Amino acid sequence: MGNESTRAAYRTHAAEYTRILGSVEDMHELDQQRIRRWASGIDGQMIDAGCGPGHWTNYLHQRNSTIEGIDLVPEFIESARARFPDVPFRVGSFRDMDFPDKTLHGVLSWYSLIHIPPDEVPMALEEFARVLAPRGQLLLGFFDGPPGTPFQHAVTTAYYWSTEHMGHLLAEAGFRVLEIDMRQDPGKRPHAAITATVR
Numbered sequence: 001m002g003n004e005s006t007r008a009a010y011r012t013h014a015a016e017y018t019r020i021l022g023s024v025e026d027m028h029e030l031d032q033q034r035i036r037r038w039a040s041g042i043d044g045q046m047i048d049a050g051c052g053p054g055h056w057t058n059y060l061h062q063r064n065s066t067i068e069g070i071d072l073v074p075e076f077i078e079s080a081r082a083r084f085p086d087v088p089f090r091v092g093s094f095r096d097m098d099f100p101d102k103t104l105h106g107v108l109s110w111y112s113l114i115h116i117p118p119d120e121v122p123m124a125l126e127e128f129a130r131v132l133a134p135r136g137q138l139l140l141g142f143f144d145g146p147p148g149t150p151f152q153h154a155v156t157t158a159y160y161w162s163t164e165h166m167g168h169l170l171a172e173a174g175f176r177v178l179e180i181d182m183r184q185d186p187g188k189r190p191h192a193a194i195t196a197t198v199r
Contacts, residue, residue: 024059031141032059034181034193035108038139039065044105049094049128050112054080054087060108061087067108070094095124099131107132110141114158118148121161125173132198138175142166144182144192151189163192170196 024032039046039060048057051069053076060067061084070092071077080089092098094112107128116124128138145151145160152158167177175196183191 024055027055028183028185030181030183031110031191031193035059035110035139036063038137038195039063039067039106039108042106042137044133044136045103046106046108047094047097047099047104047131048108048110049097050109051080051089052076052112054084054089056108056110057089058084058087065106067106070097095120095127097127097131101130102133102136104131105133105136107136107138109138111143113140114142114153115156116159118159122169122173125169125175129174129198134198136198137178138170138196138198139193140166140170140196141191141193144190161192163194166192166194170194174199 035056042065044066046060046065046067048067048069051057051071054069057067057069057080068088068090069080070090072091072093074091077089077091080087094109109128113121113124132138142161143158144162147160147162147165149160150157151160163180163182170177176199177194177196179195181193
């Protein structure tokens with residue numbers, strides 16, 4: 001499942017996805033608290049990598065974060081720009097980000113790695129580490145489960161990761177894990193989030 005197939009799948013469902021999941025008010029309150037708390041400790045340029053409809057980017061922009069949203073899907077970026085005209089958005093891949101080395105202070109990757117084939121996840125994490133300044137922070141959200149196991153997501157194939165295995169991949173990419181959060185909502189897939197800093 002490469003960039004193009006993921007992009008194509010989300011282009012087909014972009015309007016529906018935005019309608020159902022494109023508002024922070026529809027997100028879990030604990031996720032709002034977690035993202036808000038993480039961003040409050042960052043002073044400097046941030047990106048929302050794989051921003052989708054842009055709701056989290058706008059959420060942090062409204063709280064005075066210096067943030068830009070990037071996403072593979074042109075329809076998401078077009079919609080985000082129309083809905084949140086004061087927030088910068090652009091089409092781009094976080095597998096090869098157009099930022100100089102060590103220039104960002106925060107990277108939010110909220111469920112944006114879930115469609116990447118397991119053998120490509122280390123490259124994405126290394127790219128996050130490349131663009132982050134020393135002590136820059138990454139907040140990573142994903143579905144908790146057997147590492148690298150595929151499941152049928154509503155849009156296209158996605159993969160589970162355990163916090164232990166993701167922590168190992170982060171360490172190999174040059175990160176130090178600061179915090180791990182897990183949540184199991186009734187009838188939902190288990191959620192996990194890891195905050196990490198560049199060593």
